[in-house]
Amino acid sequence: MIDIQNITVQFGTRTVLNDIEIKFNQGEMIGLVAPNGTGKSTLMNVIMNYLQPTKGKVLFNGNLSYSSKSNEVKIHQFVSMMPDQSDLYNHLSGRTHLKMYAAMxxxxxxxxxxxxxxxxxxxxxxxxxxxYSLGMRQRLCFAMQIVANTDIMMMDEVMNGLDPNNVEIISKILLKxxxxxxxxxxxxxxxxxLEKYADRIFLFNExxxxxxxEIIEGFSQAKIKTIRVKNMDESVKALLKTKYPLIKHQTLVTEMTLLHLPSSEQQLLSxxxxxxxxxxxxxxxxxxVTLNDLYALYYHEVV
Incomplete structure (x- = not known):
């Protein structure tokens, strides 16, 4: 378990992480979503102790923290971060990299x-x-973390540069x-x-x-609560508002209009x-509402 207690990170006058307090549990897949520069990598670096927070601490398994070098060694025996492609040694084989990680x-x-x-x-x-190609290097980086086989695994853009087939292969390994x-x-x-496999998904805001x-009630539940309409004319929106005043609508930067239904009753859908x-x-x-919809709604941009 990871218990993040009041973590704040400031760079000068800029606050990147602001008093974050949350717990992550074993057997759980957590998704972090946000535009670049809003705190995803910073939070991971704090969890790994690559970056010292301005305030707060991270506890592992109830009471273990980065209070000493010996504790850091203990924590990094069961916590790992997927290596970056720049961490690879070009003169060594992929198998040698895997042997090093298994040994470490x-x-x-x-x-x-x-x-x-x-x-x-x-x-x-x-x-x-x-x-290696970029895709081959990315698969190797993922494989290195898998052979390390730590209880807690953190990955930043693990699917970057992979084709759909390899994305599916990696997803199945993660589920295992x-x-x-x-x-x-x-x-x-x-x-x-991420929406397909993650148990909890978090966005970053200030x-x-x-x-x-918390943004869309029941987002993780597979219930019909939305109609997604492409390029909906303003006159139709006005008519809809008059005829169905309880139905809220939002238009995203993608020109997709979301009609939020008060219920999923068959008569209303008809x-x-x-x-x-x-x-x-x-x-x-x-x-x-899809995660892509939510991202566009929340950040006013398209991934």
Whole structure:
């Protein structure tokens, strides 16, 4: 477990993290979402003790904190951060990197071949990393953290530069690790994937963590509470407001209009379908507010 207690980080007069207080639990996948420069990486660096907070502390498993160098060594035996591509040694093979990580964390050596097979790395893992493509290097960085096999795993843009097939492969491995009781914290701009797998998703606002369920009530529940309409004409919006005053609507920077329904009763859904068709609105879909919608709504920009 990670217990973040009143963490504040200031750079000069700028407050990046503002008195954050929250707990993350084992067996949980946490998603962190925000534009660049708003605190995602800063929070991860504080958890890893790469950055000293201006105020507050981080506790692990109830009482272990970065109060001494010996404690930091203990914590980093069960907490890891996915390496960056710049951390790779171009003159060494991928397999050598995996052996180093397994040795540093004293994990099961059998994980090396298991991970190579799971990530389809067998055809290049024995070559020097200097010959790898960006996607191959990214898979290696992910594999290094997997073979470390720590109880808490943190990843910043783990899916960066990967094709859809490899995104799906990595997602399945993460779900397996979560089922083993690992805590996984992911900062990502791949919102569809994050929404699909994360247990809790947090946005950043003025240095605070905001749970998506606090922005849209019941966001994580798969209930039909929204109609998503593309390029809805202003005259239709006005008519909708008159006929259905309880239905709130918001138009995003993507030109998508969200109609928030007071309920998901079948009669209301039928009436609204008829209303939209009668007013020549054909490009719409029933569902829930997506994480992409929420991002555009909250930050007024598109990922």
């Amino acid at each position: 964390w004293k994990s099961d050596p059998n994980l090396i071949d298991e991970t190579i097979e799971a990530l389809n790395m067998g055809h290049y893992v024995n070559k020097k990393t200097g010959t 690790k979560k089922a083993e009781g690992k805590m996984i914290i992911i900062a990502s701009h791949l919102l569809d994937n 240095g605070k963590l905001v749970n998506t369920n 009436d609204l379908t008829a209303f939209l068709v009668e007013n020549n609105v054909m490009d719409f879909a029933f569902g829930k």
